[in-house]
Amino acid sequence: MNFDVENIRKDFPILSKKINNKPLIYFDNAATSQTPTSVINSISNYYNNYNANIHRGVHSLSEKATQDFESARTKIKEHFNAGDTKEIIFTSGTTHSINIVANGYTDILKSGDEIIVSGLEHHSNIVPWQMMTKKNNAKLKVIPLKENGELDLKVFENLISDKTKLVFVNHVSNALGVINPKKIIEIAHKNGAIVLVDGAQSSAHFDIDLQKLDVDFFTASAHKLCGPTGIGFLYGKKELLDLLPPYMGGGEMISEVTFEKTTYADLPHKFEAGTPNISGAIAFGYALDYLNNIGLDNIKKYEDYLLKYATNKLKQIDGMIIYGDTPNKTSVISFNIEGLHAYDIGSILDKFGIAVRTGQHCAQPIMDYFKISGTVRASFSFINTVEEIDELIKAITFAKQMLS
Amino acid sequence: MTISEKGQSLVEDFSFMEDWTEKYQYLIDLSKNLAPMDTKFKVEDNLIKGCQSKVWLKASFENELINFQADSDAIISKGIVAILLSVLNDRKPNEILNADLSFIDQIGLKEHLSPNRANGLSSMLKQIKFYALAYSKLN
Numbered sequence: 001m002n003f004d005v006e007n008i009r010k011d012f013p014i015l016s017k018k019i020n021n022k023p024l025i026y027f028d029n030a031a032t033s034q035t036p037t038s039v040i041n042s043i044s045n046y047y048n049n050y051n052a053n054i055h056r057g058v059h060s061l062s063e064k065a066t067q068d069f070e071s072a073r074t075k076i077k078e079h080f081n082a083g084d085t086k087e088i089i090f091t092s093g094t095t096h097s098i099n100i101v102a103n104g105y106t107d108i109l110k111s112g113d114e115i116i117v118s119g120l121e122h123h124s125n126i127v128p129w130q131m132m133t134k135k136n137n138a139k140l141k142v143i144p145l146k147e148n149g150e151l152d153l154k155v156f157e158n159l160i161s162d163k164t165k166l167v168f169v170n171h172v173s174n175a176l177g178v179i180n181p182k183k184i185i186e187i188a189h190k191n192g193a194i195v196l197v198d199g200a201q202s203s204a205h206f207d208i209d210l211q212k213l214d215v216d217f218f219t220a221s222a223h224k225l226c227g228p229t230g231i232g233f234l235y236g237k238k239e240l241l242d243l244l245p246p247y248m249g250g251g252e253m254i255s256e257v258t259f260e261k262t263t264y265a266d267l268p269h270k271f272e273a274g275t276p277n278i279s280g281a282i283a284f285g286y287a288l289d290y291l292n293n294i295g296l297d298n299i300k301k302y303e304d305y306l307l308k309y310a311t312n313k314l315k316q317i318d319g320m321i322i323y324g325d326t327p328n329k330t331s332v333i334s335f336n337i338e339g340l341h342a343y344d345i346g347s348i349l350d351k352f353g354i355a356v357r358t359g360q361h362c363a364q365p366i367m368d369y370f371k372i373s374g375t376v377r378a379s380f381s382f383i384n385t386v387e388e389i390d391e392l393i394k395a396i397t398f399a400k401q402m403l404s
Numbered sequence: 405m406t407i408s409e410k411g412q413s414l415v416e417d418f419s420f421m422e423d424w425t426e427k428y429q430y431l432i433d434l435s436k437n438l439a440p441m442d443t444k445f446k447v448e449d450n451l452i453k454g455c456q457s458k459v460w461l462k463a464s465f466e467n468e469l470i471n472f473q474a475d476s477d478a479i480i481s482k483g484i485v486a487i488l489l490s491v492l493n494d495r496k497p498n499e500i501l502n503a504d505l506s507f508i509d510q511i512g513l514k515e516h517l518s519p520n521r522a523n524g525l526s527s528m529l530k531q532i533k534f535y536a537l538a539y540s541k542l543n
Contacts, residue, residue, distance in 0.1 A: 020424070341479065343456045343457045343480065344457075344479050348428065351424050351428075358456065373458065373477065402425070402428065402429065403479055
């Protein structure tokens with residue numbers, strides 16, 4: 001495999017850390033990605049050299065901050081191939097983005113309308129809709145899973161009708177890594193429904209073209225993409241964003257205010273009340289530069305290779321059960337070992353300096369479907385190596401012996 | 405032995421252990437030797453909130469002593485609850501309420517044996533003390 005992972009690893013200061021006296025092996029990339037030096041430096045550079053509020057001051061610092069903040073928006077627009085920078089709203093992350101849309105549709109939908117979510121959702125793409133349907137009495141329906149962790153599209157086609165106004169689905173399941181097909185968007189559109197795709201788990205792993213996907217709303221968080229926490233974006237088609245009311249009131253989102261009446265600002269500022277996470281947005285731009293410099297196609301090829309290597313090795317362990325073992329997935333392996341608890345395995349892996357996630361992964365409905373209390377989730381990224389996977393296998397074998 | 409004496413003897417045992425594997429092995433052995441809990445007590449009401457694994461704790465009060473039964477679906481959590489019970493089981497409510505629990509820090513249960521708060525050690529302790537407080541009011 002022609003991928004210079006050793007050089008790339010030098011960009012990530014955290015990889016020189018020791019955990020429990022062992023070199024850190026970071027397999028929790030689906031929870032948050034690690035941060036390269038260029039992104040870390042962009043944050044200190046902002047605070048050292050041009051920390052100022054944006055869109056307000058006429059002074060040079062404010063202009064420089066505004067310029068960089070807006071150029072980050074342009075980078076996002078270009079990276080994801082949105083039609084217009086106005087369609088890119090900075091948010092605190094995926095959860096915030098989903099809440100803007102859910103809040104927006106609270107008054108638009110009425111009793112009798114239906115919305116559909118997928119059975120693979122993270123809690124953050126279930127709870128806001130439940131809160132919404134409590135207010136407007138719309139009906140919430142769920143696309144069920146199949147045994148292999150994929151969504152049952154046949155059932156989806158039966159669930160959807162002209163009553164369906166909105167469909168919400170994650171691009172990639174955080175718990176299993178399964179990639180959901182574009183067909184869901186096509187089916188939804190045929191029935192006149194609007195689609196929100198949660199890209200938290202897809203955006204770091206393959207190239208996404210929003211215009212080609214023809215998705216109505218899309219969201220991602222920077223911290224899954226080598227960027228900082230607390231910043232992400234909501235993409236929406238302009239005509240749809242125009243229909244939604246603002247989510248929060250405050251500065252920046254208005255064009256005129258008197259005590260009688262406020263006129264809202266145009267997109268994207270209508271949804272960006274208050275002083276935003278300026279350094280975070282700028283760093284998000286640097287993170288995209290970093291990823292594009294390596295190239296998402298190269299990243300995908302390498303991660304597919306790691307996934308295949310790890311899946312083969314793990315399957316050789318007796319009692320191994322992999323959930324969502326489908327050909328179409330990102331580099332996430334959610335597993336259990338027969339008779340052992342995910343928590344016990346995760347605790348012992350930690351002693352080897354290996355970071356994995358254990359538990360329900362904020363996706364309790366999926367765990368209920370498989371009738372399990374949780375899984376061990378190892379999520380790889382382009383900063384990982386086959387040698388690290390070998391260490392994982394050794395540690396799991398050790399844990400298995402110790403616990404049996 | 406008082407709670408504090410029992411705790412100190414645990415600290416001594418642990419001081420001879422050279423690395424984490426021995427500590428874990430000790431916990432695993434304790435977990436295997438913990439008196440089995442009657443399945444009828446493994447119900448929602450006896451589940452301790454705040455653990456990533458399921459930990460059940462049930463208390464009864466006889467001859468002024470609190471008797472605990474516990475179980476967990478994870479071996480390490482079961483070992484942790486077993487270690488607590490080895491010190492705190494069959495004690496008077498006030499003994500538990502006034503107990504010197506510094507042994508927990510000294511044997512490194514918090515830092516070395518538990519990678520995160522999800523193991524529920526503090527939730528287990530809270531629940532044990534809660535029972536002690538409740539039974540102390542009965543006297």
